Amino acid sequence: MSKKARWWTRESDNKIRCTLCPRYCKLKPGQAGFCYIRSNRDGTLIADGYGRPTGFALDPIEKKPLNHFLPGSAVLSFGTAGCNLGCKFCQNWSMSKARLDDLQALDASPEQVVTLAQKQNAQSIAFTYNEPIIFGEYVIDISKLAHEHAIHTVMVTNGYVTPEARQDIFRNIDAANVDLKAFTERFYHRLTLAHLQPVLDTLIWLKRETDVWIELTTLLIPGENDSDEEISQMCDWILKNLGDSVPLHFTAFFPTFKLQDHAPTSPETLIRARQIALKAGIKFCYVGNVHNPKAQTTFCPSCHKPLIERNWHQVNNNAIRDGKCMYCGTSIPGVW
Secondary structure: OOEEOOOEEEOHHHOEEEOOOOOOOEEOOOOEOOOOOEEEEOOEEEEOOOOOOOOEEEEEHHHOOOOOEOOOOEEEEEOOOOOOOOOOOOOOHHHHOOOHHHHOOOOOOHHHHHHHHHHOOOOEEEEOOOOHHHHHHHHHHHHHHHHHOOOEEEEEEOOOOOHHHHHHHOOOOOEEEEEOOOOOHHHHHHHHOOOOHHHHHHHHHHHHHOOOEEEEEEEEOOOOOOOHHHHHHHHHHHHHHOOOOOOEEEEEOOOEOOEOOOOOOOHHHHHHHHHHHHHHOOOOEEEEOOOOOHHHOEEOOOOOOEEEEEEOOEEEEEOEEOOEEOOOOOEOOOEO
């Protein structure tokens, strides 16, 4: 089901340059890009991941994580093989570092994906597990069709995309959780084999130029991106560029892939990061990958009463009515 890709240019000697992500991979005939699923076939860029999901799951939307987007609803989740980052700490490396042949991918047209979502009574479809930007053509076709059937669409993404491609890919996306993996170029260069600034540019563009509901996630790795100074700098940037109402999630790292010599993130580290964010002025900050109902609860920023109480990914109580706190009437940002 592979198809001709978007976002590329012809170079000399029958080589082509992919312009989907900031890597701008230059490919000779027969060569695949860094992501594994975009390749040069006889001078044409082919989207090998199109129509080739590696499996489907019905998840709670809180698992993405999205805490301010249709809480308690079900989302049909899937991904493909490959990724355009090289994170040494990848928590899902068996998919993101695999080629399609390694995973014996399924065949599923956009119509089949949307039909499956309908059969499962899913309110949304999530492009997740690996990096959805690299199968952007598939995302575009599914999200357009999903909207025609009143199904929402969600991206769980690293935000590593070019200005040439992002407008097309996000045109019919309703919500995105963007991994802001750290707040130093050193971290991005050394541990993701990428760069920080393109991610920041994507976040600013999403916030200022689109209607996509965005939330952020940072996986805190001991000794790498969990210092008070770095967390404070990141929060200050978020407040200045995205505002105080974009939800921020701090999640726990577990040793895996090429970073098995680091300790798991302690619950205390997550709570400390959350306190730094709240003190800085971020209104909604959560922790993940640990059991802490209080730190996973949405509180009203005005009267401070609990509004959405969660236990892991389950919503136990929702006191938001028509987008407002039922106790004091304060508007709560989100899609309810």
